[in-house]
Amino acid sequence: KRGRNIMPKHVAVILDGNRRWAEKRGLGTSEGHEAGARRLMENAKDCFAMGTNTISLFAFSTENWERPEDEVKCLMALFEKYLASDMPYLRSDKIKISVIGNRTKLPESLLGLIEEVEEATKSYEGKNLIIAIDYSGRYDILQACKSLANKVKDGLIQVEDINEKAMEKELLTKCSEFPNPDLLIRTSGEQRISNFFLWQSAYTELYFPTVLWPDFGEAEYLEALTWYQQRQRRFGRRV
Ligand SMILES: CC(C)CCOP(=O)(O)OP(=O)(O)O
Numbered sequence: 001k002r003g004r005n006i007m008p009k010h011v012a013v014i015l016d017g018n019r020r021w022a023e024k025r026g027l028g029t030s031e032g033h034e035a036g037a038r039r040l041m042e043n044a045k046d047c048f049a050m051g052t053n054t055i056s057l058f059a060f061s062t063e064n065w066e067r068p069e070d071e072v073k074c075l076m077a078l079f080e081k082y083l084a085s086d087m088p089y090l091r092s093d094k095i096k097i098s099v100i101g102n103r104t105k106l107p108e109s110l111l112g113l114i115e116e117v118e119e120a121t122k123s124y125e126g127k128n129l130i131i132a133i134d135y136s137g138r139y140d141i142l143q144a145c146k147s148l149a150n151k152v153k154d155g156l157i158q159v160e161d162i163n164e165k166a167m168e169k170e171l172l173t174k175c176s177e178f179p180n181p182d183l184l185i186r187t188s189g190e191q192r193i194s195n196f197f198l199w200q201s202a203y204t205e206l207y208f209p210t211v212l213w214p215d216f217g218e219a220e221y222l223e224a225l226t227w228y229q230q231r232q233r234r235f236g237r238r239v
């Protein structure tokens, strides 16, 4: 059917290019991340306004811990600042927030805020913002496998019960609740998945604009949507 997927239901974003953006302007790394953090919620608002109902943002990967300590501290402080400052918007627009990834290394204050925001928005339906912090696609698949193995060991399920649906229920993205991404955008010209959604992006259209993340505004998002719709039309012909 034509126009079936004219708007992506779930858009995943790997934001990249903050430091290069700062360098080009003779600014410090922290100013690049500040500009990038501001863009997170602005981009989410654009996506929701245009009819996408689930957005996943890869805000911090497990590998990012290897960065200089002051840069990691700056990023954690920015997550806290913007999560707190955007709370009124998230509540008024009834956006359900889910933070996925390993929480054991997050600062106490950020952890507390994440739990508060998830609790405050958990009953909202229809709009989902998934923020991946210290997330790793391989870790996600491994933890899901272990969970299924334990269920078999405890006699809760049989090996034959392990299928894609059972697996997707165990993943941190709880695919049963959120559909897998239709469109994945990675800015700055890098063309790698970098251990983001490995299982979930099996059939996702991958879009790699050269624009640096802090410059990825509404116009750039519209370009991504136009590109996506051309892909869907071609898909439409093949079906
Ligand atoms: C922490 C991460 C999401 C920030 C993305 O930008 P970046 O720091 O990788 O910037 P560069 O790719 O320009 O170095």
Ligand SMILES: [Mg+2]
Pocket: 016, 017, 018
């Ligand atoms: Mg980078």
